[in-house]
Amino acid sequence: MEVSDISHKIIADLLTARSGQQLTEGRRWRVGSALSGIFRERGISNVDQLVCLLAEPSGDELAQQVVEALLNNETYFFRDRVMFELLDQQALRALAERRADTRKLAIWSAGCSTGQEALSLAMMFTEQAKRWAGWDITIHGTDVSTQAISAARNARYTQFEIQRGLGVTQMISHFEETPEGWKASPKLQKMVRFKVRNILDPPESLQRYDLVLCRNVLLYFDGPTRERAFDRLAQSMAPDGLLMLGAGETTVGRTGSFEPVKGMQGLYGRAFPNSAINQPPTRAGHSAKNAPPLMPLVGGARG
Template identity: 60%
Template sequence: MAMNDYAEQIIADLLLERTGQELTDARRWRIGSALSGLFRERGLDNVQQLVCLLSEQPDDILARETVEALLNNETYFFRDRPMFDQLANDVLPRIAKRNEASKRISIWSAGCSTGQEAVTLAMIITDQALRWKGWTIDILATDVSGKAIKSARDARYTQFEIQRGLGVSQMLTYFEETAQGWQPRREIRDMISFRQQNLLEPIPSSRKFDLVLCRNVLLYFCADTRRKAFDRLAQAMAPHGWLMLGAGETSVGQTDAFIPDRKRQGLYRPFGADQDDGAGVQTDVAAVR
């Protein structure tokens, strides 16, 4: 094995150990570009030098910085907007009907990155204020990246980040401009709690979630790790909950814990859930604003 290949393998093993994510041969090309900022900060020229420094470091700081740099934190507001329309107009009303007695909904955004997905969910709830009056809405947002979670908690978005997925009306309705950037209004932020959490670790809450979004996370896992992740998600969900995956992900052939929703693309139900629950609910958003 060439020296550079050996060094890249060590970096890939570090990422796998810390996060469960695989850097396959097809993705090794991004190591240099992902670590370029770290190279500059540490005065390094290449991956081999980084590996040597990692072996000499008495603490864990450099290893954490390396893993953080390799994580893909791509996200934006209303990413794949038709999926969020489906949540607003169909799935959430069905959950509301089932939970009418408790008037409480728990949502988990797993792999939330810098928080745009969780904020999008809170915006949808706020946009349907009449429907959710008197309800308790809990949104837990987790990510393996400590850097991403810190940014999500700070909740200060640049003009570029705001414009990715939001129109001017939404920006002015749900955000306030500050000296550090655009911040979601208090009622949006109060719905969300952020936590650094590895998806493969124990369930992040004692409560069961009615809706879980885990999008574009499982793509980076090998088949065995993906099965473990599906098991974690299944353990965290209410028996009649809903799971939303990314466009390039599926439970089919990956796990027996979930089956595809018969009528809704990108949505999955725990094995044994009643797929016709909530039939006949009012799904006209205008009727609940």
């Protein structure tokens, strides 16, 4: 479907304003197919007609529909298994040592889409119940898409979705087959809370996360917006917290807020001089006490 330059710019500006994502020329081809459902629902045949409807006083609901349709919600359980192995073998072991005195962990799945990543984390903990006995573990999943968060809260997945990343044993152990799909167990759902949130927004509370997963989200931001996102992520993390990006993402040359963690390939810590994150703890659970306090960071207003 042909999309005029003017209509493309209006749609692109709308997406950027509401999500921070860029609708680059390289993604222009997918506009028509992504919006096809809206075309059918509204009885329109092209993007120019859609843009005219957006200009009407009642166009706000339609605008949100357009943004939701253009967001990339691709996800599946244990996506990139090697990354989850890295979490299990390195990140969580390090954090467990640093939090041995409080036995609390707060984890944020930023850009969680329909919830598979957050539920995969919950499965990791429940499958190692002995190791995490007595720990208070909270997992928050956020996304800018209201539709994705609604699906995550519902925690029901089709046969196709449940088989992407899960073996039969995990399916049966953690999900119940219902006429409406595979429903996550109450135990998993209790560990995870989902909320609509843009990672470009300021932190909503004093909550500081020990581990943040923000994978394949920043790919769609331009340089300045990505830098703002890194700042916001840093503001939401504990001084010695850990950040995991997508397999093809890095903080190197992209931000001054994070630096690679020594000995933990693929993980990043907040960039402080002599930060605790790059120093081995002298006593289990006490390295964070010598970490620098949270500092104000430059940033503007996804999850």
